[in-house]
Amino acid sequence: MELITRTPTSTVVVGAGLAGLTAARRLVDAGSEVTVLEARDRLGGRAHSVTDSFAEGQHGDLGAELVLRHYDSLIRTCGELGVELSDPVFFERPDTKPDETSLEGFLDEGRIIVDGELLTGEAFREVDTEIRKALRNAPLARHEIFEQWTRRARLSPRARGALSGVLRMAVQYDPFQTDGQHLVEGRLGAVRRIVGGSRRLVEALARGIDIRLDTPVLAVRQSGGRVTVETESGETISADRVIVAVPPFVVPTLGFDPPLPATRIGALTSLQRASGGKVIAQYAEGDAVRAALTRGVFSDGPINIAWVGNPYVTQGPAVVSGFLCGADRQFLESDDAAVAGLDAVVETAVGSPVTRIAATRKDWTPDRFALAMGTTLPAAQRGSLAAQFAFPDRRVHFAGDYTVGRLSGTMEAAVRSGERAADEVLRRPGRMQLAEIDSTLVRG
Numbered sequence: 001m002e003l004i005t006r007t008p009t010s011t012v013v014v015g016a017g018l019a020g021l022t023a024a025r026r027l028v029d030a031g032s033e034v035t036v037l038e039a040r041d042r043l044g045g046r047a048h049s050v051t052d053s054f055a056e057g058q059h060g061d062l063g064a065e066l067v068l069r070h071y072d073s074l075i076r077t078c079g080e081l082g083v084e085l086s087d088p089v090f091f092e093r094p095d096t097k098p099d100e101t102s103l104e105g106f107l108d109e110g111r112i113i114v115d116g117e118l119l120t121g122e123a124f125r126e127v128d129t130e131i132r133k134a135l136r137n138a139p140l141a142r143h144e145i146f147e148q149w150t151r152r153a154r155l156s157p158r159a160r161g162a163l164s165g166v167l168r169m170a171v172q173y174d175p176f177q178t179d180g181q182h183l184v185e186g187r188l189g190a191v192r193r194i195v196g197g198s199r200r201l202v203e204a205l206a207r208g209i210d211i212r213l214d215t216p217v218l219a220v221r222q223s224g225g226r227v228t229v230e231t232e233s234g235e236t237i238s239a240d241r242v243i244v245a246v247p248p249f250v251v252p253t254l255g256f257d258p259p260l261p262a263t264r265i266g267a268l269t270s271l272q273r274a275s276g277g278k279v280i281a282q283y284a285e286g287d288a289v290r291a292a293l294t295r296g297v298f299s300d301g302p303i304n305i306a307w308v309g310n311p312y313v314t315q316g317p318a319v320v321s322g323f324l325c326g327a328d329r330q331f332l333e334s335d336d337a338a339v340a341g342l343d344a345v346v347e348t349a350v351g352s353p354v355t356r357i358a359a360t361r362k363d364w365t366p367d368r369f370a371l372a373m374g375t376t377l378p379a380a381q382r383g384s385l386a387a388q389f390a391f392p393d394r395r396v397h398f399a400g401d402y403t404v405g406r407l408s409g410t411m412e413a414a415v416r417s418g419e420r421a422a423d424e425v426l427r428r429p430g431r432m433q434l435a436e437i438d439s440t441l442v443r444g
């Protein structure tokens, strides 16, 4: 049953990441009046491409980069906006068999570094055989923590080391925090990039939208059928609806009046944080680096994986992205340690010294507008958690990569959530489901 109501005409979107920009784009395209308030002096949030110090106009992505084959909404959006995607690269072995787990798909000669040694020949075969035997004889139980499984299955330190890099490909947690389910379900498959960096999508989404940068939001207040957003500088902006599209760990830093329900706060504060970020460097020996690292090289060190960030560039220097994730604060906090760590991974993979042209690094954990790289919702509860996070609170809607179940913590989740939040605002113009009446009209 539906009730005829006034069509919402104005919306404030808080946060100009992929979720907020997707929502704003959809609303503007539907003829709505939209204002986006963004805390930073730039767009994109955790989709952040940088070019400044790199030679030959190359870029690096300090945040989101890999576009997976099942990113349907993102791939469609790129198509609609004329944003080019690269050809795919396989990180897993392209010949991975249907009955192999994604973890087995990553077991590949010459692509895993343990204790500073690239596993090739007999050394690789030993580790490969041991891991496959362990998976067969003591299969990972559903939701068993990865570290627990390596002990139950009596893996040698070398095999554990090999897998500690591989497992952080799936989620950026430490082995003692990673649900083994993430490693056995699904496949990464072919991986594409946004040509020119994630900023190309960000710029295309933002075109023609009223966006105010350097405008951190302090509080969101609902009363009298309107929502008022208060900024840190004391400005207030009223609208029919608000879409809050900030990262999950930032939501508890905003004031909500009336306060958010206890269940939502409880769920938000229980989320696991993926700490860390990326170190990116450009190397002069482009061909050698491309040959060794285009499909990614795993390591048991703090840089768990490094890959060529611009594989569609086939000449000149190569840009390499290294993931810095986990609890090793020394690496997360020091430019020198992070860059030296990436150099070591690249040199080991290439097998000879390399010349670094430029480098940059970002740790997202202390960044007050992110407070982490992100989160992957726990496999066992992701459906219920995502439903809770996505549920509107009267006139306040929520978007962001944590409000989508299976793909939480990805660009695809951010885009899908933005579309969903915009549709909530636009839905059935002038009509409201009976179930929403209490929350949006009676209590609002």
Ligand SMILES: Cc1cc2nc3c(=O)[nH]c(=O)nc-3n(C[C@H](O)[C@H](O)[C@H](O)COP(=O)(O)OP(=O)(O)OC[C@H]3O[C@@H](n4cnc5c(N)ncnc54)[C@H](O)[C@@H]3O)c2cc1C
Residues within 6 Å of the ligand: 014, 015, 016, 017, 018, 019, 020, 037, 038, 039, 040, 043, 044, 045, 046, 047, 062, 063, 064, 065, 066, 067, 215, 216, 217, 218, 245, 246, 247, 250, 254, 276, 277, 278, 364, 368, 369, 370, 372, 373, 374, 399, 400, 401, 402, 409, 410, 411, 412, 414
């Ligand atoms: C290092 C790293 C690598 C990644 N790699 C990949 C990858 O390869 N593939 C992939 O799919 N995903 C990847 N991700 C995840 C991806 O970046 C995110 O899932 C996605 O960008 C999240 O978009 P979002 O809009 O939900 O959040 P965000 O991008 O974080 O956007 C939220 C916005 O809200 C703003 N904001 C925060 N607080 C306030 C406030 N008080 N007032 C106003 N604005 C505020 C922020 O500044 C930000 O712009 C990676 C992330 C990181 C950090």
